[in-house]
Amino acid sequence: MRLTIGEARGLATRVMTAVGHDIADAQIIGEHLMDCELRGLPYGGLARAISIAERMERSGDGRRPIRVVQESAVSARLDGGDHIGYIVAYRATQMAIDKAQAAGIAVVGASDTWYTGMLSYYAEMAAASGLVSVIASNASPWVAPYGATEGRLGTNPICFGFPSTEDPIIFDIGTSAIMHAEVTLARRLGAELPEGVAFDGDGLATRDPAAALAGAFAAWGGHKGSGLAVVVQLLGILAGSPPIPPELAGFGYLIVALRPGLMGATQTFLQNAASFASAVRSARPIAGAPPVRMPFDRSRRERQMRLAENAIEVPGELVTQLTRIAERNPQSGSPPAGGEPGHS
Amino acid sequence: MRLTIGEARGLATRVMTAVGHDIADAQIIGEHLMDCELRGLPYGGLARAISIAERMERSGDGRRPIRVVQESAVSARLDGGDHIGYIVAYRATQMAIDKAQAAGIAVVGASDTWYTGMLSYYAEMAAASGLVSVIASNASPWVAPYGATEGRLGTNPICFGFPSTEDPIIFDIGTSAIMHAEVTLARRLGAELPEGVAFDGDGLATRDPAAALAGAFAAWGGHKGSGLAVVVQLLGILAGSPPIPPELAGFGYLIVALRPGLMGATQTFLQNAASFASAVRSARPIAGAPPVRMPFDRSRRERQMRLAENAIEVPGELVTQLTRIAERNPQSGSPPAGGEPGHS
Numbered sequence: 142m143r144l145t146i147g148e149a150r151g152l153a154t155r156v157m158t159a160v161g162h163d164i165a166d167a168q169i170i171g172e173h174l175m176d177c178e179l180r181g182l183p184y185g186g187l188a189r190a191i192s193i194a195e196r197m198e199r200s201g202d203g204r205r206p207i208r209v210v211q212e213s214a215v216s217a218r219l220d221g222g223d224h225i226g227y228i229v230a231y232r233a234t235q236m237a238i239d240k241a242q243a244a245g246i247a248v249v250g251a252s253d254t255w256y257t258g259m260l261s262y263y264a265e266m267a268a269a270s271g272l273v274s275v276i277a278s279n280a281s282p283w284v285a286p287y288g289a290t291e292g293r294l295g296t297n298p299i300c301f302g303f304p305s306t307e308d309p310i311i312f313d314i315g316t317s318a319i320m321h322a323e324v325t326l327a328r329r330l331g332a333e334l335p336e337g338v339a340f341d342g343d344g345l346a347t348r349d350p351a352a353a354l355a356g357a358f359a360a361w362g363g364h365k366g367s368g369l370a371v372v373v374q375l376l377g378i379l380a381g382s383p384p385i386p387p388e389l390a391g392f393g394y395l396i397v398a399l400r401p402g403l404m405g406a407t408q409t410f411l412q413n414a415a416s417f418a419s420a421v422r423s424a425r426p427i428a429g430a431p432p433v434r435m436p437f438d439r440s441r442r443e444r445q446m447r448l449a450e451n452a453i454e455v456p457g458e459l460v461t462q463l464t465r466i467a468e469r470n471p472q473s474g475s476p477p478a479g480g481e482p483g484h485s
Numbered sequence: 486m487r488l489t490i491g492e493a494r495g496l497a498t499r500v501m502t503a504v505g506h507d508i509a510d511a512q513i514i515g516e517h518l519m520d521c522e523l524r525g526l527p528y529g530g531l532a533r534a535i536s537i538a539e540r541m542e543r544s545g546d547g548r549r550p551i552r553v554v555q556e557s558a559v560s561a562r563l564d565g566g567d568h569i570g571y572i573v574a575y576r577a578t579q580m581a582i583d584k585a586q587a588a589g590i591a592v593v594g595a596s597d598t599w600y601t602g603m604l605s606y607y608a609e610m611a612a613a614s615g616l617v618s619v620i621a622s623n624a625s626p627w628v629a630p631y632g633a634t635e636g637r638l639g640t641n642p643i644c645f646g647f648p649s650t651e652d653p654i655i656f657d658i659g660t661s662a663i664m665h666a667e668v669t670l671a672r673r674l675g676a677e678l679p680e681g682v683a684f685d686g687d688g689l690a691t692r693d694p695a696a697a698l699a700g701a702f703a704a705w706g707g708h709k710g711s712g713l714a715v716v717v718q719l720l721g722i723l724a725g726s727p728p729i730p731p732e733l734a735g736f737g738y739l740i741v742a743l744r745p746g747l748m749g750a751t752q753t754f755l756q757n758a759a760s761f762a763s764a765v766r767s768a769r770p771i772a773g774a775p776p777v778r779m780p781f782d783r784s785r786r787e788r789q790m791r792l793a794e795n796a797i798e799v800p801g802e803l804v805t806q807l808t809r810i811a812e813r814n815p816q817s818g819s820p821p822a823g824g825e826p827g828h829s
Contacts, residue, residue, distance in 0.1 A: 215559060215590050216747040246559050246741070248590050250748045273723060275619060275741070289768035289777045293761075301716040303723075310719060312712045344769055362706050368656045368780040369713075371765065372645040375654060375758055379617060379647075379748050384761035397590070397619070397741060403560040404594045404723050414719055417637075417728035421715065424633035425688055433633045436712040 142457045149187065149453055150175045152460070155467035156190045160197045161204075162228075170227040173258045178453045181443040184322035185259060187455055187463060192325070193225060193256065194466050196389050207232060207251075215244045218381060219251040223390065226257030226278065230394045234263040238270045241398035251394045252381025257298075261313035261437065263396060264302025268309035271407070272398040276300040279377025279393050282385050284317045285357040287367030290344030292357035293385065295392070296321050297373035304401070305414035311437040316370035318359040324350045486801045493531065493797055494519045496804070499811035500534045504541045505548075506572075514571045517602045522797045525787040528666040529603060531799055531807060536669070537569060537600065538810050540733050551576060551595075559588045562725060563595040567734065570601030570622065574738045578607040582614045585742035595738045596725025601642075605657035605781065607740060608646025612653035615751070616742040620644040623721025623737050626729050628661045629701040631711030634688030636701035637729065639736070640665050641717035648745070649758035655781040660714035662703040668694045 144152070153174045157167035170193075177185035205222035207229060212218070217236050221229035233251040240247030257278040267274035280295025300313040318338040327334055328350035339353030340346060347353055360367035378384060382393030401410040424433045447453055488496070497518045501511035514537075521529035549566035551573060556562070561580050565573035577595040584591030601622040611618035624639025644657040662682040671678055672694035683697030684690060691697055704711035722728060726737030745754040768777045791797055 211747070211749060213589055213747065215588060216743075218748045244559060245557055246590055246592050248743055248747060286765050286768055286777050288770055288774050289765075290771055291768040293765050293768050301719075303719045310715070312716050314709045314712065344772065362709065364780075365658045365706065365710075368658065371654070371780060372656050374761060375645075375647045378757045378761060379745055379754055381749055384757045385764055397743075399560075399592055399741075401723055403555070403557065403592060404562045405555060405725055410723055413722045413728045417718060417722060420729055421630050421633075421637050424630055424635040424637045426632055427634055428688070430632050433630050436708075436715060 142455060142460060143452050144455055144460070145451050146175065146179070146448070146453065147451075149178060149455065152463055152467060153187060153190055156194065156463050159467050159469045160194045161202060166224075166228045169231050170225065173227045173231075173262055176262055176444070177259060178455075179444040179447045180259075180440040181447075182259070182440075183455075184320070184326055186453075187459055188326070189256070189258075189322070190463055190466075191459070192322075196255070200390065215240060215247050217247075217249045219249070220381070221251045221254030221394075223253055223255070226254040226392060226394060229254040230257045230260075230263055230278070230396075231266075233394055234266050234276075234396055234398075237274070237396045237398040238267055238272060241267075241272050241400060242270065245403045246397070246399040248395070248397045250380030250396075253391055254394060255389045255392050257392060257394050259313060260298050260300035261302070261311045261440070264300050264311050264313065265309065267396070267398050268302045268304045268311065271304050271400065272302075273304070273401055274300075274302045274399075275397045276302075277373045277376035277395050279374045279382050280321075280386065281388050281390075281392075283321055283354075283358055284360055284370060285340060286371070287360050287364045290340040290357060294360065294367070294370040294374055295377070295386070296358070297370045297377075299369065299373050299376075303414050304411060305418065306408075306411045307415040307418065308437075308441060310414060310418055310435060311440075313436070314361075316361050316366055316373060318361045321358075324353050324358065328354065486799060486804060487796050488799055488804070489795050490519065490523070490792070490797065491795075493522060493799065496807055496811060497531060497534055500538065500807050503811050503813045504538045505546060510568075510572050513575050514569065517571045517575075517606055520606060520788070521603060522799075523788040523791045524603075524784040525791075526603070526784075527799075528664070528670055530797075531803055532670070533600070533602075533666070534807055534810075535803070536666075540599070544734065559584060559591045561591075561593045563593070564725070565595045565598030565738075567597055567599070570598040570736060570738060573598040574601045574604075574607055574622070574740075575610075577738055578610050578620075578740055578742075581618070581740045581742040582611055582616060585611075585616050585744060586614065589747045590741070590743035592739070592741045594724030594740075597735055598738060599733045599736050601736060601738050603657060604642050604644035605646070605655045605784070608644045608655050608657065609653065611740070611742050612646045612648045612655065615648050615744065616646075617648070617745055618644075618646045618743075619741045620646075621717045621720035621739050623718045623726050624665075624730065625732050625734075625736075627665055627698075627702055628704055628714060629684060630715070631704050631708045634684040634701060638704065638711070638714040638718055639721070639730070640702070641714045641721075643713065643717050643720075647758050648755060649762065650752075650755045651759040651762065652781075652785060654758060654762055654779060655784075657780070658705075660705050660710055660717060662705045663697075665702075668697050668702065672698065 154171035282292035341352035377393030380393035498515035626636035685696035721737030724737035
């Protein structure tokens, strides 16, 4: 069914308060989920709200306040207190932005979080503040290293963001051959996975999503892609994640942000970045292929289109499920948010 | 023919002084070339010395002193003065190490350089100093973005390094489907390129190395790999490279180095990194496949083997060519090194 952006955002936010978030945190999560919908990534949008509710019910509420455990002029390390990554990473990113604007460069890590969402969301925040960023987030061992059939790596996204005189340039990829949310969705729909993206618990190739979830996904990109996933895991470990996190907990998030002015005239960098982007887009396409795109071009265009239409399409069944969760009373229907301010 | 490591290093160093480097710089370049040989990457070893000599003869000597053009407690920007990257990146890396050890994190960029060698060499330097590093280096537009047939990107390596209680973990990849040195070598040998790695000047697929050098190589890894190459180009632009550098000049080099102690107890990180590496290596291999490797495992093992043997194998013809260059008098046989101290 068709929802206005305001309706969809309101629904997402109400679900988040219903499962135990205060209104400020629920709005941060709701905005992020809405941005996925706007960009045409629905598995990370309203559908993700169901997975969040399930995780919070399954694990009970062990949340502790997010706190800064170590800090300097150029760094901070947060204990995420088992809060969801949308909130933890948002706060870590804001700290990195503030510190990088003051000191030129900063690194902020956060541990003990889960579901960090799209790293590009945080890279856009940094770019909007005029900063270059490098961001990584590790996860549970759902992914087998190259040459293996057993999980040791998360789906491990890595992201880079650059401001420019035109649109910021954002690059955000996962390092697994298939996304966790795609496999979960295939299981719900009873669909098969593509060839070559997963192993079952015995290490044999499988197209069955349930078997893949009990086994491991393949890494993307052969030994190079698998090595990049290793890097992301180590950046997560640097942020305080254990070497192999448990299921949907103990993820790490790391961001390095820096002012391009450290390297020379800021305006020169911004112009050169834009000029390079134009050069890439103007490269002669393969015969019969569409014009060359820069990373994020598709996302930006889809977002502009849906914002202009003020509408997103959501399966009716999903809206029904979400409405049911939203109508729960958090004091009785979901674990208490211990230590959090009152819910709306 | 078989050379001892001392003989090979001496030959490389003599060639570098013969083409106009002072002895200290020649030794830095020689060590780097030897490390390629030890790691079993001969196209970056003694063979590269020929390409260096050719480039210096072709372009004449426009070298200016390397200088720091901007500096803070957490950053520096070097003008590489058209010196070769082996020297410029070495100096930039040393500055990044010193600054990161003092301030916790630092970024150093260098512009106007060429041939930076293996980025892993610099990541090993940082890791030996207890630092995590992110390193990137852009190059001339030899590589077509995904979906294009015209060069806009360099072969654009990116590298990450992590210290641990065991061996450091080093990840270093190029983002093109084939290396520039491989194509050059294929042209010299009259060999064909593999399928699918290059376009000729008209944008048609080619296996002819000469046509590929006049056209463009493909990016590695589809749109994700191409996007990573875009990131590397932007990091080079941040370091002062023009958006599209000319042939074998104007490359950028960027390194971010940081102390893991900024995020918590250093020893905990070092142990967790080693423990993660062990977990990866112990993952069940695909049926019939060898044990799973971490990035750099092969390089480290080959280097240990050749160091133990104190020998490398080099084609006799290459030794003859190099000896001829080494016997030149730099004052008459190669362009003067203007502004450099006297040669040995």
